[in-house]
Amino acid sequence: MNVLIIDDEAGLRSGIKKILMLHNYNVYEAENRKQTLELLAATSIHLVLLDLRLGNEDGFALLQELKSKEPLLSIIIITGYGDVESAVDCMRAGAVNYITKPIDDNLLLSILDKESSILKCQWENLSLKEELKDHTSGVFLESKNPQFEKINKIITKIKDKVVPVFILGETGTGKELFARKIHYSGSFKDKPFIGLNCAALNDNLLESELFGHEKGAFTGAVKRKLGRFELAHDGTLFLDEIGDTSLSFQTKLLRIIQEKKYERVGGTQTLDASCRIITATNRNIQRLLAEKTFREDLYFRLSVIAFTLPPLRERKEDIPGFITLFIAEANKVFNKRVTRVSKYVMKKILDYSWPGNIRQLKNAITNAVLLNDNETIETMDFPEYCTETELPKIERGLKNVVADQVKILEIDVIKRVLQQHKGNISNAAKELKITRKTLYEKIKQYNL
Numbered sequence: 018m019n020v021l022i023i024d025d026e027a028g029l030r031s032g033i034k035k036i037l038m039l040h041n042y043n044v045y046e047a048e049n050r051k052q053t054l055e056l057l058a059a060t061s062i063h064l065v066l067l068d069l070r071l072g073n074e075d076g077f078a079l080l081q082e083l084k085s086k087e088p089l090l091s092i093i094i095i096t097g098y099g100d101v102e103s104a105v106d107c108m109r110a111g112a113v114n115y116i117t118k119p120i121d122d123n124l125l126l127s128i129l130d131k132e133s134s135i136l137k138c139q140w141e142n143l144s145l146k147e148e149l150k151d152h153t154s155g156v157f158l159e160s161k162n163p164q165f166e167k168i169n170k171i172i173t174k175i176k177d178k179v180v181p182v183f184i185l186g187e188t189g190t191g192k193e194l195f196a197r198k199i200h201y202s203g204s205f206k207d208k209p210f211i212g213l214n215c216a217a218l219n220d221n222l223l224e225s226e227l228f229g230h231e232k233g234a235f236t237g238a239v240k241r242k243l244g245r246f247e248l249a250h251d252g253t254l255f256l257d258e259i260g261d262t263s264l265s266f267q268t269k270l271l272r273i274i275q276e277k278k279y280e281r282v283g284g285t286q287t288l289d290a291s292c293r294i295i296t297a298t299n300r301n302i303q304r305l306l307a308e309k310t311f312r313e314d315l316y317f318r319l320s321v322i323a324f325t326l327p328p329l330r331e332r333k334e335d336i337p338g339f340i341t342l343f344i345a346e347a348n349k350v351f352n353k354r355v356t357r358v359s360k361y362v363m364k365k366i367l368d369y370s371w372p373g374n375i376r377q378l379k380n381a382i383t384n385a386v387l388l389n390d391n392e393t394i395e396t397m398d399f400p401e402y403c404t405e406t407e408l409p410k411i412e413r414g415l416k417n418v419v420a421d422q423v424k425i426l427e428i429d430v431i432k433r434v435l436q437q438h439k440g441n442i443s444n445a446a447k448e449l450k451i452t453r454k455t456l457y458e459k460i461k462q463y464n465l
Contacts, residue, residue: 018133019043019061023053023079024068024095029118033066036122042129048072050079057083062090064132067112069096069103077107084111089139091132095120138209162332168195168324176203181274181319184297186326189374192297193257195326199295200253208252211245211292216258220266225282227270234283246279249292259319260298260305264312271315294319329371329378336367336378343379344394347386355386358394369399428463431456435465 020037022030025048034044045060047053049071056062065083069076076096083090094107097118104115114128160166175182176199184192193212200210213226221235229244245254262270273279277290296319305311329336340363344355358366362385371377385397431449438444446456459465 018063018129018136019045020064020066020129021045021047021053021056021060021062022066023047023071023076024066025049025070025072026068029120033120033125036126037129040126040129050074050082053079053083057087062087063136064129065090065092066095067092069094069107070098077110080107080110080112091136093128093132160332161334162327164325164327165332168326171322171324172199172202175199175322177205179293181293181321182295183302183316183320183323184295184326185302185323186297186299187328187372187374188299189376190299190326190328191375192299192326193255196253196255196295196297200255200293205253205293209249210253210255211249212255212257213245214257216261220263223262223266224269228273228279228281229284230282231284234281238283241281244281246273246290246292247288250289252292254292254294256294256296258298258300259296260300260302260311264310267312267315271312271318274315274318329374333367337363339375339378340366340382343382344386347383350383351387353386353389354392355389355394356392358385358397362394362397365397365399427459428465431459431463432465435460 020042022033022044024030027048030046030048034046037044042064045056045062047056067076067080067083069080071079076094080092080094083092088111092112094104094112094115095118096103096115107115113132116125116128172195182196182199184195186192196212197210200206200208213223215223218226225234225238225242225244227245229242229247230238232238232240273290274294278287279290280287302311302316306313306316340358344357347353348355366378366381373380381397381399385394389395431445434445434448438448442453442456446453449456451459
């Protein structure tokens with residue numbers, strides 16, 4: 018956080034600066050209007066401490082000027098001549114707080130910490146909204162696919178409702194994006210959106226992250242921690258990869274959903290679980306239910322509204338729009354001027370199955386833009402992608418399917434061994450335990 022102290026007393030500025038720097042604030046100083054405006058023009062200032070009396074200058078007039086130029090600037094008034102009327106006038110003019118001299122160091126730090134937290138939340142919300150705006154303006158959610166028309170109609174109906182939503186779909190289909198769409202398109206948009214990837218944590222960490230913990234609840238719990246349920250109060254809690262959680266954790270989550278009450282780990286205080294819950298998984302939920310690895314009663318609680326996002330291979334009519342978007346994004350990041358892909362590359366893209374869905378397509382386009390020196394992408398690598406959800410089609414019979422899978426595996430092994438030996442045929446053949454002639458024939462056969 019960059020803090021600007023505006024005061025005509027050099028000693029006071031110096032004293033406050035030392036205190037704030039000890040607490041990791043970046044501190045700037047100004048003694049008059051001219052220096053203040055010069056600093057604001059040259060530096061990104063987040064918090065301002067403004068004295069109402071700046072020698073012959075009027076601090077209140079400067080407050081009004083700063084708020085007109087920088088409406089989001091957080092300004093805290095400091096003065097030795099405080100009164101209720103003056104405080105009210107300053108707050109009406111846009112100040113966030115008011116401190117009288119002599120300044121209480123603890124009070125000042127408390128106010129700055131609070132305002133810093135508020136600013137960080139505002140930045141995060143702005144960032145998420147901009148991210149949502151970027152990703153939902155056009156191709157992401159305005160699909161030509163009939164399934165997406167149904168999904169968007171569902172979102173329109175539930176965006177303002179406190180109803181559990183379960184989003185299904187393969188990895189890379191945009192489940193979190195749709196969760197954010199539900200949140201930010203309705204009356205919840207000014208409330209917190211808090212997410213958690215359940216697959217990344219074991220049960221103990223998952224409970225601590227979700228429910229919070231008290232100081233001393235376990236080794237390493239040196240202070241109280243607020244959980245995601247608490248942070249999402251009156252907003253939306255998004256639990257990604259819920260299908261990867263244990264039955265033990267599912268039981269605890271079910272109790273909280275039923276009772277709408279919980280306690281922090283190691284705590285006794287009962288808290289309200291007041292938020293909308295959106296969950297998502299890339300797993301086959303019907304299989305998990307049949308295998309008894311996901312509680313049926315929890316699923317019914319979470320899936321009052323449920324929909325499945327179709328994979329990219331079922332919405333190829335949207336691929337040209339994705340390509341345009343991803344090229345524009347990559348151009349911005351890498352300072353490139355790519356405008357399109359060639360007809361040959363477009364055909365290859367449309368013929369490919371994209372097991373990693375939108376995420377894989379984005380990575381491929383980004384890679385192509387980065388390595389391309391012309392306006393048109395003439396060649397493109399298709400990154401390998403492993404997924405449990407993509408199974409080979411069996412219409413051609415078991416023997417042919419197995420042969421195809423063996424061929425894919427053989428190509429992968431040969432490519433990796435050649436890469437490890439930097440193209441040295443003799444060393445690669447030795448590791449593969451085949452002759453150099455056989456390896457040459459395989460390279461020619463598979464066009465490696």
